[in-house]
Amino acid sequence: MGLVFDAQCLLCNGWVHFLLKHDRQGIFRFASMQGEHGRTLLREAGLPTEGLQTLLLVDGDRSWKHTAAILRVLHALGWPWRLAWAAWLVPAPLRDALYRWVARHRYDLFGRSDVCLMPASNQAHRFLD
Template sequence: MQKPLEQLIQDHHIILFDAECVLCSAWADFMIKQDTHYQFKLVSVQSNIGQQLLAYYSLPTDHFETMVLLENGQCYTESTAFLRIIQRLDSPYASLKYASVIPKTIRDFAYRRIALNRYRLFGKTQQCYRVTPETQQHFLLDEALI
């Protein structure tokens, strides 16, 4: 069944992540384990659908400096995206939502320091994140648009 991009955005809470980044792939693994209620769909920014979603929100499609959360048609980035995601998980992770009392400028500064140095600190994979039959239900794949 074919769904237009706008419908997918309305139907799902989408997390866009850099599937070549070791830290970002570890984040995807964390979400697969912790999102037991299947609240989010993961999308690689390198995938066709990831590229279309980035372009739809006028975000860069050739370099990736932030995780992106698409929730109810709204686009969230940096520390705000992280906090909105984490608050929907079960304890003890949901308690990290209280970090929102830290001013956004400080949170985003810290987020950017990690994001801009993630390849140097954590490495870059030679291949994109691999979706397996066991993890497929956590992902929104290119076939969703076909």
């Protein structure tokens, strides 16, 4: 599965680091929205390549964004992260409204980096860009 993320966003970078630590099966591959592979995945999902305010999860021909992407990722990680599946009980419009608010303010709340995330050499194969 591929994850497109904002490599300049410190919250997004933290999410990638979390996944690198907890995805012991190596399920996920990462592409920054600033890279060519990430932009291609965004276009294929019908999303803008500039000013994106969502995480995109791609699995074959299917893709998910906002909280659906996060919940599917956590489910794929297995126990205990699979407990987050209970969040599906909250209606998507409410979950996604909070998600979009955080996404709009992510640089103010968590910071921004002018330097893209550089993976450790033993993790580099998991990055598509």
